[in-house]
Amino acid sequence: MSTENLFDLYSQKILALAMDIPHITPIEEFDGSALCRSPVCGSQIEAKIYLHKDMISAYAQDVKTCALGQASAAIFGRHVLGKTAKDIEKLQTELVKFLKENGDTPSAPFEEYHILIAARDYKNRHASILLAVDVCLEAIKNATKKTPHK
Numbered sequence: 001m002s003t004e005n006l007f008d009l010y011s012q013k014i015l016a017l018a019m020d021i022p023h024i025t026p027i028e029e030f031d032g033s034a035l036c037r038s039p040v041c042g043s044q045i046e047a048k049i050y051l052h053k054d055m056i057s058a059y060a061q062d063v064k065t066c067a068l069g070q071a072s073a074a075i076f077g078r079h080v081l082g083k084t085a086k087d088i089e090k091l092q093t094e095l096v097k098f099l100k101e102n103g104d105t106p107s108a109p110f111e112e113y114h115i116l117i118a119a120r121d122y123k124n125r126h127a128s129i130l131l132a133v134d135v136c137l138e139a140i141k142n143a144t145k146k147t148p149h150k
Contacts, residue, residue, distance in 0.1 A: 018070035020079035027060040029140050032143025036135040039129035043069045047135040051143050054084050061132065068119055069128035076132040079109040085140045092133045101128045 030048035037044040043065035050058035059080050063073045080088075091110050096102030098113060098120075105114040119125045 005068050008012050011115070011118070011139055014067055014071045017074040017115065018067040021061070021070055021074045023059045023061050023080070024063070025060060026062075027058050030058065030060070030143075032139040032141070032145075034135050034138035034142055036131050036138060038065075038131060040124050040127045041066065043128040043131055045069070045073060045131045045135045045141045047132075049136065049139045049143055051140070055082050056080055056084075056136075056140075059084075059136075061135070063087040063132075065128050065131060066125070068116060069131055071116060072113070072129045074105075075110065075112045075115075076136070078112075080136065080146065085144075088133060088140065092130070092137060095130060095133060099129060 027050060029050060031051045033046065033048040035044060035046040045065060046058045046062040049056050059075055059077065061077060063070055065073065072137075076091075090127055091106055094103070094106040094110070095113060098106055099116075100120075102120060105111050105117075116129055119129060
């Protein structure tokens, strides 16, 4: 990887996001939790969620990833509250297309993922970028095995 490519991949915007990850304070009450790990790079995120009427009303994430995974967790975390499983599934589909098929930037409120466009060319980074979304969906799946709060 050339120095120029590294600057594109790890831009100041990405590094700033990586330093400003929301929802890192643990929550004591939660309906579902999950831990997802990338087999490619070892990055991992643990998430805990609390649901109210099928919407995420509390969210906590423990992020142990590269700067790209951290930036993704920051973007995701800014907008996760109030979202449903369907919303997160839509984001997952859009983000996979964006990264792997040169698709459009994910739709609002997740359009900030455009900052990660340079990562498209680095397939070994895709799993880390997708972790925040994947772990949230797994936590929702685990929560729906229980009776969510009304």
